[in-house]
Amino acid sequence: MAVSSAYGIADLAADLRRIADETQDDGEIVRRVGPLVERLARNSEDWISQEYYRCDRDQGFGVHLLHEEPNHDLAIFAVAWLPGRGTPPHDHGTWAVVAGVDGDETNINWKRLDDGTTPGYAELEEVNRVIARPGQVMAFLPRDIHAVWNDTDRITLSLHVYGRHLNHSDRSQFDPKTRREERFLVKVE
Numbered sequence: 001m002a003v004s005s006a007y008g009i010a011d012l013a014a015d016l017r018r019i020a021d022e023t024q025d026d027g028e029i030v031r032r033v034g035p036l037v038e039r040l041a042r043n044s045e046d047w048i049s050q051e052y053y054r055c056d057r058d059q060g061f062g063v064h065l066l067h068e069e070p071n072h073d074l075a076i077f078a079v080a081w082l083p084g085r086g087t088p089p090h091d092h093g094t095w096a097v098v099a100g101v102d103g104d105e106t107n108i109n110w111k112r113l114d115d116g117t118t119p120g121y122a123e124l125e126e127v128n129r130v131i132a133r134p135g136q137v138m139a140f141l142p143r144d145i146h147a148v149w150n151d152t153d154r155i156t157l158s159l160h161v162y163g164r165h166l167n168h169s170d171r172s173q174f175d176p177k178t179r180r181e182e183r184f185l186v187k188v189e
Contacts, residue, residue, distance in 0.1 A: 006046040007039050013067045016074045026095040030139035033097045041099035041159045042135045052078035053155050056187050060085030063188045072168035077160040086149030090184045093169030096140040096162050100132040103156030107132050110145040122174050122181040
């Protein structure tokens with residue numbers, strides 16, 4: 001009998017716990033987690049479900065929790081994006097590693113221009129746009145700012161891994177036109 005070499009959500013969660021026990025350095029964590037997330041994203045047939053393509057029409061995307069530690073650390077999500085929809089610029093308040101799974105997604109990276117000391121205020125400047133394709137990995141430190149947009153004509157899917165559950169981190173969304181900063185919460189299935 002052959003032993004399966006599949007790498008699944010439970011395997012990634014175990015590796016995340018091990019890495020988090022070994023280092024608290026966000027840069028080192030994303031460096032080590034990146035190849036694991038890529039491996040899981042490239043082998044999506046081992047864990048993907050059609051339900052992960054379900055989206056919230058009001059939100060513009062669907063967030064599906066695949067794993068979370070009891071204290072809200074080390075959260076893994078499948079995120080589905082409706083065509084022509086996405087997020088406002090936002091940070092994560094924790095480290096993040098994201099990989100494309102099905103379809104291309106545009107990531108818009110931003111730089112904060114102000115010093116962050118005025119509550120509710122933020123000046124941003126767009127830095128670049130990167131098309132994230134299936135298997136491509138992007139890593140973010142807690143205060144890195146980006147937006148995600150689905151420019152395709154079909155629902156796309158990506159795998160998101162965070163040091164802390166999205167709605168339990170100190171996370172902000174930004175409006176570059178009005179220069180407003182506010183808390184960013186999402187609906188999670």
